[in-house]
Amino acid sequence: MPADSYKFEAKNVSRVFGTGKKQVTAVKNVSFSIKDRSIISLVGESGCGKTVLAKMLLRLETPTSGDLFFNGKPIAAEADPREHWRQVQAVFQDPFSAFNQFFTIRAQLKSSFNLFKQKPSEAEMEERVDQALLNVNIKPREIDGKYPFELSGGQMQRMLLARIFILRPQVLIADEPTSMVDACSRANILEYLMKLKAELDMTIVFVTHDIGLAYFVSDAIYIMHKGEIVEQGPPDQVTQTPTNEVTKQLLADIPNVHHDWLGREPPVRKKIA
Amino acid sequence: MKLFKGLLKSPGFLLGAGLFLLTLILAFVVPLFMNVDTETRVGLAYMPPSAQHWLGTDHMGVDMLSMLIAGLRSSLEVGFMAGTIATVLGTLIGVYGGYKGGLIDDILTLGTNLFLVIPSLIVLILLSTSLEEGRSLFLIALFIGCTAWTWSARAVRAQASSLRARDHVNLARINGYSTLGIVMLHILPYLLSYIFMVFILQTAAGILTEASISMLGLGPYDSVSLGKILFDAKASEALTDGAWWAFVPAMVLITVVVFALFVVNTAMEGIFNPRLRK
Amino acid sequence: MAVLEVEDLRVHYLTRFGDKIQAVDGVTFSLEEGEILGIAGESGCGKTTLVSGCLGLYIPPLHLTSGDVRINGESIARMSMDENRKKVLGQKVAMIPQGALNSLNPTRKIKDMASDMILSHDETVDPKTIYERLRERFDRIGLDSVEVLNSYPVQLPAGTKQRVVIGISTLLNPKVVIADEPTSALDVTTQKAVIRLLFELMDERIISSMIFITHELPLLRHVSSSIAVMYAGQFVEVGTTEQVIFDGRMPYTRALMGSMLSAEPGQRDKKPFAIEGAPPNLGKPIRGCRFAERCPVVQPDCSSTTQELRIVRDRQVRCKYAS
Numbered sequence: 001m002p003a004d005s006y007k008f009e010a011k012n013v014s015r016v017f018g019t020g021k022k023q024v025t026a027v028k029n030v031s032f033s034i035k036d037r038s039i040i041s042l043v044g045e046s047g048c049g050k051t052v053l054a055k056m057l058l059r060l061e062t063p064t065s066g067d068l069f070f071n072g073k074p075i076a077a078e079a080d081p082r083e084h085w086r087q088v089q090a091v092f093q094d095p096f097s098a099f100n101q102f103f104t105i106r107a108q109l110k111s112s113f114n115l116f117k118q119k120p121s122e123a124e125m126e127e128r129v130d131q132a133l134l135n136v137n138i139k140p141r142e143i144d145g146k147y148p149f150e151l152s153g154g155q156m157q158r159m160l161l162a163r164i165f166i167l168r169p170q171v172l173i174a175d176e177p178t179s180m181v182d183a184c185s186r187a188n189i190l191e192y193l194m195k196l197k198a199e200l201d202m203t204i205v206f207v208t209h210d211i212g213l214a215y216f217v218s219d220a221i222y223i224m225h226k227g228e229i230v231e232q233g234p235p236d237q238v239t240q241t242p243t244n245e246v247t248k249q250l251l252a253d254i255p256n257v258h259h260d261w262l263g264r265e266p267p268v269r270k271k272i273a
Numbered sequence: 274m275k276l277f278k279g280l281l282k283s284p285g286f287l288l289g290a291g292l293f294l295l296t297l298i299l300a301f302v303v304p305l306f307m308n309v310d311t312e313t314r315v316g317l318a319y320m321p322p323s324a325q326h327w328l329g330t331d332h333m334g335v336d337m338l339s340m341l342i343a344g345l346r347s348s349l350e351v352g353f354m355a356g357t358i359a360t361v362l363g364t365l366i367g368v369y370g371g372y373k374g375g376l377i378d379d380i381l382t383l384g385t386n387l388f389l390v391i392p393s394l395i396v397l398i399l400l401s402t403s404l405e406e407g408r409s410l411f412l413i414a415l416f417i418g419c420t421a422w423t424w425s426a427r428a429v430r431a432q433a434s435s436l437r438a439r440d441h442v443n444l445a446r447i448n449g450y451s452t453l454g455i456v457m458l459h460i461l462p463y464l465l466s467y468i469f470m471v472f473i474l475q476t477a478a479g480i481l482t483e484a485s486i487s488m489l490g491l492g493p494y495d496s497v498s499l500g501k502i503l504f505d506a507k508a509s510e511a512l513t514d515g516a517w518w519a520f521v522p523a524m525v526l527i528t529v530v531v532f533a534l535f536v537v538n539t540a541m542e543g544i545f546n547p548r549l550r551k
Numbered sequence: 552m553a554v555l556e557v558e559d560l561r562v563h564y565l566t567r568f569g570d571k572i573q574a575v576d577g578v579t580f581s582l583e584e585g586e587i588l589g590i591a592g593e594s595g596c597g598k599t600t601l602v603s604g605c606l607g608l609y610i611p612p613l614h615l616t617s618g619d620v621r622i623n624g625e626s627i628a629r630m631s632m633d634e635n636r637k638k639v640l641g642q643k644v645a646m647i648p649q650g651a652l653n654s655l656n657p658t659r660k661i662k663d664m665a666s667d668m669i670l671s672h673d674e675t676v677d678p679k680t681i682y683e684r685l686r687e688r689f690d691r692i693g694l695d696s697v698e699v700l701n702s703y704p705v706q707l708p709a710g711t712k713q714r715v716v717i718g719i720s721t722l723l724n725p726k727v728v729i730a731d732e733p734t735s736a737l738d739v740t741t742q743k744a745v746i747r748l749l750f751e752l753m754d755e756r757i758i759s760s761m762i763f764i765t766h767e768l769p770l771l772r773h774v775s776s777s778i779a780v781m782y783a784g785q786f787v788e789v790g791t792t793e794q795v796i797f798d799g800r801m802p803y804t805r806a807l808m809g810s811m812l813s814a815e816p817g818q819r820d821k822k823p824f825a826i827e828g829a830p831p832n833l834g835k836p837i838r839g840c841r842f843a844e845r846c847p848v849v850q851p852d853c854s855s856t857t858q859e860l861r862i863v864r865d866r867q868v869r870c871k872y873a874s
Contacts, residue, residue: 058447060443060446060447081449082449085447085448085449089447090443090444090447092440092443092444093440094440097439097440097441098440098441098443098444099441099444100441100445100458100459100462101463102462102463103458111445111448111450112448114448114449114450115447115448115449
């Protein structure tokens with residue numbers, strides 16, 4: 001396949017923190033190719049390096065070795081990182097810590113326009129913010145003058161998505177977008193993400209520890225462990241026919257209502273009524 | 274915000290703020306109603322308290338109460354100025370290094386540590402002695418501020434550094450904000466309550482430092498200060514003469530002011546620091 | 552006889568600004584010897600307050616509004632804190648707290664914290680006996696007792712720390728253990744090990760009954776024999792594990808189950824259940840069903856009639872229309 005139909009390409013990318021004895025290798029020699037317009041998930045337990053890798057794709061961290069390409073060109077080729085952020089954006093895990101507690105939500109959504117080469121007029125900015133809010137099922141007048149702590153977690157998570165509707169990037173890095181959202185709202189978030197993908201023809205990179213979520217949304221899953229990608233492939237392949245021991249262990253350890261997980265019954269059964 | 278309500282309910286805050294308010298009134302409001310005269314000799318040196326002069330006279334025969342009030346005002350002014358200078362300098366250096374990290378942070382930390390290691394009192398003594406004539410209140414405050422900033426810098430730097438990793442800062446970065454923009458909008462607001470507490474402590478420290486310098490006779494030439502009153506008491510051997518009004522009131526005032534500020538600071542920490550709130 | 556009986560328990564707490572939040576609003580259940588009851592609920596449903604309530608720990612701003620909690624027939628709800636600490640906490644009922652990893656004092660060695668637990672029950676035990684007891688117990692739960700007892704928390708990995716916390720909490724062989732989200736901060740492999748450990752403790756009769764609280768229903772499938780689903784301070788469905796998970800009657804239960812994503816073939820086509828809105832504010836009195844605002848099958852009179860927990864055939868449900 002010609003190189004530029006890959007959104008991202010990595011060749012032996014590593015990220016090392018610290019020096020000498022206290023050195024930590026967060027990402028170790030990873031290589032992959034992410035196809036344009038696909039959804040991939042980086043799956044692994046905390047500490048496996050998935051967040052650091054995602055930050056490198058987001059240009060918030062730089063690799064200490066190896067080559068990382070975006071749209072066929074080295075990721076740092078463009079000196080102004082703002083150009084990268086016009087095309088690659090993110091939603092974060094904790095919607096409350098992702099926003100500044102001192103400014104209103106509306107003001108913070110408008111601050112996204114800072115990224116534009118040419119800032120639109122005041123009226124147009126207001127209009128676009130309103131439109132973005134409607135896209136995530138929030139009535140614009142409902143959040144007027146409100147600060148982040150006045151809204152619920154589910155609503156704040158939708159604000160992060162509304163921001164993406166404003167910025168319209170080609171790529172979205174979603175770092176555990178549903179882990180801090182209560183179960184009932186989870187599906188909503190996923191629905192908005194799929195809506196975004198369809199409307200903007202985006203490439204999405206999910207970062208998650210939940211393999212069920214990864215299975216549901218992805219075209220490809222990368223299993224990470226201790227900084228390395230130990231397995232990659234389409235969801236069915238990774239979950240049904242895993243080849244790596246880590247993957248197998250992960251699948252066996254995830255509690256699932258349908259299969260025998262623990263290998264034994266709880267001590268006593270009881271009737272209720 | 275709602276935190277201020279909690280502050281007003283805290284007994285420590287009320288005690289400290291109340292005491293400090295009293296000293297402010299004594300230093301700035303009382304002179305409007307009372308005749309504060311630090312020039313006229315009204316009697317002999319170290320005359321004991323009487324009906325006309327509640328705290329007697331000082332080593333020059335001037336009304337001690339007037340001297341105390343004037344001294345208190347100077348001490349408060351110096352403390353405030355020194356505190357402001359130390360806090361502003363320290364915050365600028367601390368926030369910049371803390372946020373930027375890397376090489377800049379290393380250089381600034383090295384500089385801060387160098388300054389920290391220099392014994393500030395000795396520097397102040399040297400500076401003061403070198404300036405025989407021109408030692409004004411303002412200059413003293415400037416010297417103190419320029420040697421005390423290191424503590425604020427370290428404290429603020431640690432806070433700024435921990436804020437750097439927060440998600441809202443990352444969001445601001447991918448919104449294309451510059452370093453200055455991020456520091457002003459996303460780091461400083463979160464540090465304001467902390468910086469204010471630092472300022473209170475720096476003011477208290479400034480008052481104490483000025484008192485120390487003045488007690489060594491290196492205080493301001495052009496005005497009275499509480500430390501100077503103590504210096505004069507020592508120089509005139511008021512202690513051996515049993516003239517307690519020569520030094521006890523001055524010491525009490527210094528103690529009360531500094532104590533009040535410390536208590537306010539502790540109360541604020543209890544309210545502002547979420548970990549202590551539990 | 553039931554080991555733990557909770558009768559119409561209502562617990563509230565007072566916020567800094569004077570509001571009264573009725574976090575637990577009428578919970579009744581009983582725990583038999585040898586039973587594991589699972590409580591499923593999301594953050595804000597009142598489960599953590601319920602834990603404090605069951606332990607008899609009413610420390611301001613938490614207050615008992617009304618109701619009773621009995622352990623082996625003895626009421627503990629109105630005991631003074633001193634009496635509670637001496638006679639109940641740790642011995643009759645113990646808690647494994649949420650975020651257990653952070654509940655270990657970083658400046659003390661494990662053996663010191665563990666000794667405190669023993670000394671709180673009986674001040675006269677001598678250090679040598681204490682140490683031997685600790686060693687025996689820690690060995691029994693699969694830890695290298697000598698190494699672990701003499702370490703500081705920071706020297707131990709997360710999985711070991713969790714074991715230590717469980718070990719210390721169950722040191723006095725409490726009859727009832729309440730585990731509040733004991734596995735939420737752990738990776739899946741450690742999670743499994745922790746649950747296995749809890750089962751071993753039950754097998755060996757070190758603990759006899761357990762309440763396991765979590766928002767992850769799949770865990771409860773393998774852990775509990777019965778499940779109570781909690782929402783907005785009340786139980787909304789109580790039944791056996793199979794009933795609640797595979798045949799939930801209450802719309803909220805179904806929503807919880809439906810929102811699970813699992814890595815099974817064929818799951819990609821199933822659209823997960825989505826519900827708008829958020830749980831109600833418990834600072835104000837609520838009329839009618841607390842789920843009515845968000846219920847996908849809400850009926851006209853749901854918001855006006857208070858729903859009681861009734862027995863519908865083989866389980867308890869708090870919904871007029873569940874059948």
